[in-house]
Structures are given as structure tokens and as C-alpha cells.
Amino acid sequence: MKKFKYIVALFLAILVFSCEDDIIQLNDSEYVPATNIEGFGTTLEISKDQKAETINISYTPASYGVNIVATHKLQFSAASDFSNPVTFDANASDNAFSFTVGALNEFLTETLALPVDEEANVSARIITYSLEGVDTLYSSPVNFSTTPYLDILFAPNSFYLFGDGVGRIAQNNKLKFNKVHSEEDVWTIVWMEASGTFKLCSDVNYKGVIGKIGDPVNGEYTLGTVDNRGEDIPVPGTAGYYTVGINLATNKLLIEPANIYICGDNVGGWPTSTVIEENRFMQNTENKTMTLTKSLAGGELRLHVTHPYISGPDWWHAEFLFFNGKIAYREDGGDQERVSVNAGERTITLDFINQTGKID
Numbered sequence: 001m002k003k004f005k006y007i008v009a010l011f012l013a014i015l016v017f018s019c020e021d022d023i024i025q026l027n028d029s030e031y032v033p034a035t036n037i038e039g040f041g042t043t044l045e046i047s048k049d050q051k052a053e054t055i056n057i058s059y060t061p062a063s064y065g066v067n068i069v070a071t072h073k074l075q076f077s078a079a080s081d082f083s084n085p086v087t088f089d090a091n092a093s094d095n096a097f098s099f100t101v102g103a104l105n106e107f108l109t110e111t112l113a114l115p116v117d118e119e120a121n122v123s124a125r126i127i128t129y130s131l132e133g134v135d136t137l138y139s140s141p142v143n144f145s146t147t148p149y150l151d152i153l154f155a156p157n158s159f160y161l162f163g164d165g166v167g168r169i170a171q172n173n174k175l176k177f178n179k180v181h182s183e184e185d186v187w188t189i190v191w192m193e194a195s196g197t198f199k200l201c202s203d204v205n206y207k208g209v210i211g212k213i214g215d216p217v218n219g220e221y222t223l224g225t226v227d228n229r230g231e232d233i234p235v236p237g238t239a240g241y242y243t244v245g246i247n248l249a250t251n252k253l254l255i256e257p258a259n260i261y262i263c264g265d266n267v268g269g270w271p272t273s274t275v276i277e278e279n280r281f282m283q284n285t286e287n288k289t290m291t292l293t294k295s296l297a298g299g300e301l302r303l304h305v306t307h308p309y310i311s312g313p314d315w316w317h318a319e320f321l322f323f324n325g326k327i328a329y330r331e332d333g334g335d336q337e338r339v340s341v342n343a344g345e346r347t348i349t350l351d352f353i354n355q356t357g358k359i360d
Contacts, residue, residue, distance in 0.1 A: 029065020033137040034072060034126040036060040040144040048149050051102030058096045062128035062137045070130045077123045078112045082141055086111050087127070108148045109226045110208060116150040116226060150225055150251070159186060161244065165196030165235035174355050177246065179331040181317040184249040185309040189258045189352045191288055194239040197232035200246075212253070221253040240283055241290060241352060245309035258283070259306045260290055260350065263315060265299025266341055271315035275306060281350065290350040298343035301359075322350075322357030 039057035062070060072092045075085040088107055090099045114120045122144055128137040159177040162168060168175045168190075177186035192198075200223070202208035210224030211231045223246070224230030233253070236242065241258040260281040263274040281290040305318040319330040321339050327350070330336055347360045 030063075031065065031135060031137055032063045034059045034062045034128055034139040037124065037126060037139060037142045040124060040142055042144055044144050044146040046101045046105055046146055046149065048151055051100065051105065051151065053101050054098055055101060055104060056096055056098050057124075059126055059139070061095050062126070062139070064130060064134065064137075068130055068134075070128050073127050073129075075125050075127055076107070076112060077141075078114060078120065080121070080123065080143070082123055082125065085125070102151070105148050105151060108146070109151075113226075114148050116148050119145050119147045121145050159246075160201050161188065161190060161198050162201060163196060163198030163232065165193055165198045165233075166190050167193055167196075174353065177244075178318075178320075178329040180310055181319075181330060181332050182314070183309075183311065183317055185245060185247050187243055187245045187305060187307055187310065187318060189241055189243050189260075189305065191353050192235040192239065192242050192255075194237060195235065197234050199232055219254060219256075223251045223253055225251070240285060241288075243305055243307050245307045247309050254308060256307060258290065258352075260303060261306065261315075262292060262294070262296075262301070262303055262348070264302035266296040266301060267294075268297055271304070272312050275312070275315075281348070288351070288353055290352070291347060293345065293347040295345045296341055296343060298341065301339045301341050301348075303348075325356050325358060327352070327355045327357050 037057065037059045039055060044055075057074065059072070061072060064070060074088045074090055074092075074097050075082075076088055077083065077085045086107075088097075088099070088104075090097045090103075108114045108120075108122070109116060112122070114122075123141040124144070125141040126139040128139075161175040161177075166175060175188065175190060177188045179186055197211075199209055199211045201210075210229045212221040212233045213224055213228055213230045214222060221233060236255060242255050243258045245254050245256070246252070247254075258281075261271070261275055261279045262281075263270050263279065267274055267279055278294070279292075281292045283289075284291055301321065303320055304315040305320070306312065306315075307318070310318045316330065319336070320327055321330075321336050322328065323337065323339070328336065341359060348357065349360070350357045
């Protein structure tokens with residue numbers, strides 16, 4: 001009897017998984033690709049003001065006719081015949097894809113290489129795949145028009161400097177920019193050599209490399225775009241620490257000598273009244289550090305950076321501290337943990353090459 005059960009089970013397995021030319025047909029069932037893709041409309045309106053908004057694309061899932069694991073992915077093509085399709089990095093949940101306007105715009109401009117401020121026709125479809133050897137299913141494409149917008153090519157949390165003028169490569173995240181709290185700006189302090197140039201890129205794989213377009217106006221550079229990546233940006237010409245600020249809203253970049261200040265309990269006041277020479281860190285060019293030697297009142301240490309792109313009264317928008325010797329930036333976060341300093345003459349040393357700080 002037991003042998004008979006095994007024979008029946010084997011017979012059923014053969015019926016369910018018959019194999020022809022290495023393609024598995026599941027029990028001769030009907031394969032149905034995904035349908036009813038909705039959410040793009042005939043025209044998908046996107047803009048920079050909407051970049052944080054969410055787009056939801058719903059669909060009826062594909063079926064292999066049996067209960068089997070299936071994965072759905074969204075593909076796009078700029079060609080009406082869907083040649084050169086590209087899979088979009090968005091995962092499906094509850095028969096829908098959700099992603100931000102900004103993520104889609106970056107995909108359209110960077111991956112599909114669509115021009116900005118020009119209406120383009122785009123096709124989208126859903127591909128479905130399952131076990132190895134089982135056919136991949138393709139939905140009928142849906143077509144819509146959209147107009148990609150000009151945006152800086154990177155997000156603040158993945159934004160790097162590289163080049164011989166800054167002595168580093170993109171993989172070194174010590175040259176990563178910091179978000180200005182509550183503002184459309186980013187900043188970083190970097191040691192620049194006496195000569196050389198640099199460019200910007202959006203990740204460690206050098207995606208979205210851009211430089212400057214034209215000459216600076218009052219020291220301010222216009223950054224490249226997806227249509228014109230621009231040229232290398234020259235360093236100022238004197239070796240030292242500089243604050244590089246970028247206005248994400250205007251696509252502008254401004255380099256200034258690094259200005260770092262102490263404020264709060266230790267000096268008995270707050271910006272802007274404390275933004276004075278006696279509270280400013282001095283550059284030690286030989287050691288490539290920034291130092292402040294001063295008689296301090298006891299209390300919590302507060303440090304910040306100034307730059308024309310950073311609101312002066314809102315000094316905490318560009319605040320930072322160091323913990324166990326390691327510099328940490330506030331960025332868009334809440335109050336950092338506090339570091340207390342005893343009263344007396346102290347020397348604070350900051351090394352932005354190695355991202356360290358100490359108090360002697």
C-alpha cells in the first residue's frame with residue numbers, strides 16, 4: 001500500500017511539472033500576465049515641488065494557474081516598441097508599486113536619459129518571474145507622457161567630492177556632504193590643495209558626475225545638469241580648509257574659507273552675537289587642523305559652521321560635535337547628545353581629513 005502511494009505521488013508530480021526544452025509548464029495551466037496597470041494616466045504631471053510626494057501604481061497580479069511564488073517588477077522604456085527596457089528599483093506590495101516623484105524623475109533623467117523640461121512619451125509594463133525554468137510573463141505596456149524636471153543630480157545623503165584638488169576619491173565618505181537642517185542646502189568642510197580641481201558625484205560608483213558651467217559670478221558657480229555635465233571646478237589656489245556649500249534649490253555652489261565657531265555655555269552667549277573672531281577656530285596649515293585655544297566657562301560644548309547658504313541666526317542648522325574622538329553632524333536630526341567641558345583654558349582641535357576632534 002505504501003509503495004502504491006509513492007507511485008501515485010510520483011505520477012502527480014510528473015503531471016504538474018512536465019518539461020519541454022527546459023521550460024517548465026505548470027500542469028498545463030494558463031499563464032496570465034499582470035493586467036489593469038493604473039496610476040500613470042495618459043499624462044503624469046511631475047515637478048520639483050512634488051519630489052517628496054508618492055506615486056502609487058496598482059495592478060492585477062499575474063497568474064501561473066497554480067499557487068506558486070511570483071515576483072513582479074516594473075519596467076520602463078522610452079521607445080514605443082519597448083526596446084531597451086530598464087527595470088525600475090521599486091518593490092511591489094499588496095499589488096501596487098509606491099515610489100516618490102523624485103525617484104522617478106531621477107530614473108527618467110539618469111537611466112532613460114530623457115531631456116528635462118521637454119514632454120516625453122514613456123511606456124511602462126510589469127514583468128513577472130517565478131521558479132527557474134518557468135516562463136517570464138510580460139504585461140501589455142501602458143503609455144503616458146511626462147515632462148522630467150531639472151533637479152540637482154544627487155540626494156543630500158549620497159553626495160561626494162572627488163578630484164586631485166581635494167586629494168580624495170569618491171569612495172572615501174569623509175568627503176560626503178551634510179544636510180543643512182530645515183534648509184535646501186548641503187555643506188562640507190574639505191582640505192583643498194594649492195592647485196588642482198574637483199567634481200561632484202552622487203554615489204561611490206561615480207554616478208551623476210557634474211562640474212561647473214561657465215565662470216563664477218561673485219564666487220558662485222552654476223552646477224552642471226543632466227544635459228550639460230560641465231567642467232572641473234578649480235580649487236581656490238591656497239591650500240587650506242574650505243566650506244563647500246550647495247544650494248539645492250538654485251543649483252549653485254559657493255566655496256569659502258572654513259569658518260567654525262564655539263557658542264553657548266562655554267562663551268556665555270549664542271549666535272549671532274558669538275560669531276566673533278575670538279570664538280573662531282584658526283587653521284593650523286602645517287598639521288592640517290582647525291584649533292581654538294581659549295579660556296572657557298564650564299558647560300555644554302556647542303560648535304557650528306557659518307556659510308552664506310546657512311541661516312545665521314539658526315546656527316544649529318549646521319551644528320556638529322565629536323564623540324569618542326569622532327566628528328558627528330546634526331544634519332536633519334534632533335539635538336545631539338551633549339558633551340560637557342570643564343571651566344579653564346582649553347584647546348579644541350578638529351581634523352576634518354580624518355573626521356576627528358579632541359579637547360586638551
